[in-house]
Amino acid sequence: MIQIRNLTKYYGKGESRFKALDDVSVCIKDGEFIVILGASGSGKSTFLNVISGLETMDSGSVSYDEKRLEKMNEKELTRFRRDNTAYIFQQYYLLPHLTVEKNIKMGADLDHNRDFFPAMEAVGLADKRKKFPSELSGGEQQRVAIARALAKNPKVLFLDEPTGALDENTGRLVLDYIIKLQAKQSFTMIMVTHNANIAETADRIIRMNSGKIVGITENTEKKTAYEIGW
Ligand SMILES: Nc1ncnc2c1ncn2[C@@H]1O[C@H](COP(=O)(O)OP(=O)(O)OP(=O)(O)O)[C@@H](O)[C@H]1O
Ligand SMILES: [Mg+2]
Numbered sequence: 001m002i003q004i005r006n007l008t009k010y011y012g013k014g015e016s017r018f019k020a021l022d023d024v025s026v027c028i029k030d031g032e033f034i035v036i037l038g039a040s041g042s043g044k045s046t047f048l049n050v051i052s053g054l055e056t057m058d059s060g061s062v063s064y065d066e067k068r069l070e071k072m073n074e075k076e077l078t079r080f081r082r083d084n085t086a087y088i089f090q091q092y093y094l095l096p097h098l099t100v101e102k103n104i105k106m107g108a109d110l111d112h113n114r115d116f117f118p119a120m121e122a123v124g125l126a127d128k129r130k131k132f133p134s135e136l137s138g139g140e141q142q143r144v145a146i147a148r149a150l151a152k153n154p155k156v157l158f159l160d161e162p163t164g165a166l167d168e169n170t171g172r173l174v175l176d177y178i179i180k181l182q183a184k185q186s187f188t189m190i191m192v193t194h195n196a197n198i199a200e201t202a203d204r205i206i207r208m209n210s211g212k213i214v215g216i217t218e219n220t221e222k223k224t225a226y227e228i229g230w
Contacts, residue, residue: 002028002051002156002188007060009050009211020046022211024060030155031186033179035199038208044192045160047208051190052085052158053077064156085156086149088178090164092141094133100144101129107148119151123177139170146178150185157182159191163198168230175201176225197228 009021020043028034036044049055051062053069062069064084072080086107094103101120108116120126123143133141142162149157162178163171179201182189191202199205200223207215 001030001065003061003063004028004051005061005063007047007050007062008058009046009055010058011046020211021050021057024211024213026206026213026216028188028190030188033182033189033201033203034191034206035202035204036190036192036206036208037194037196037199040194042208043211044208046211048158048160048190048192052087052156053081054087082152084154085158086152086154088142088145088149088157088159088162090161092133092145092165094141094144094148096133099130099132100125100136103133103144104147104151108151116147116151119147122150122181123147137170138166139174142166142170142174143177146174146181150181154187156188156190159189161193162191164194171230172225179225195230197230200228201225 004027005025007021007024008019011018011020024047036047038044046055050057053072057070060070067080069077069080095106098106101116104116104120108119120129123146125140125143125147128136128140133144136144142165159178163174166174175198191198193199200219202219203222204219205217206213
């Protein structure tokens with residue numbers, strides 16, 4: 001369980017000090033799929049970055065069971081992130097001079113040299129493993145990034161606009177992959193998106209505005225990536 005209590009985060013100093021997260025509290029259950037919705041600038045990425053330990057908070061607390069992020073130093077945070085979390089961004093951040101399998105393996109190496117082959121197969125890229133990123137479509141590149149994240153075998157997967165750079169067909173395909181992998185492997189998944197349709201695929205939807213949570217709704221009937229509008 002991830003327990004987030006009274007989280008507050010500022011950017012900048014003095015006159016330009018800006019409250020990006022304003023007293024945010026919510027509890028996320030193990031194995032849950034959460035979608036975070038909100039307008040541009042509402043604090044979605046900041047929220048994701050702070051609860052994943054990428055950025056610091058100014059006050060409040062974030063606990064993963066008994067582990068409290070606000071009590072960790074930089075080294076402990078790095079280790080925590082390595083052992084528990086993985087991130088997928090809108091940009092794929094692949095290394096251009098490495099093949100598909102080496103890009104994925106690099107992600108796996110972060111975590112005690114785990115076997116990366118299942119992750120590569122799970123996203124359907126085993127037959128393209130010797131190719132370089134420039135030889136792949138956008139959707140295939142994002143699937144490499146997904147495999148790289150999954151090879152870490154994370155307890156929590158954070159995604160910030162994972163389909164933002166993809167066209168509708170490819171976006172649906174990638175989303176379908178992600179949703180099926182999460183259902184099968186039952187890690188916790190927290191996804192930020194602008195696309196309100198995608199929220200219909202989640203267990204719960206958190207809505208943000210001006211750094212605050214303004215609504216949390218539960219989906220009684222989850223839709224698939226092919227049943228939603230786009
Ligand atoms: N490093 C930073 N320094 C100063 N201000 C920042 C920084 N990062 C974000 N902000 C500000 O904090 C607010 C929230 O930003 P955030 O990136 O969390 O929004 P978002 O909801 O993810 O938006 P988008 O949908 O456009 O990605 C914005 O007003 C932004 O300008
Ligand atoms: Mg953002």
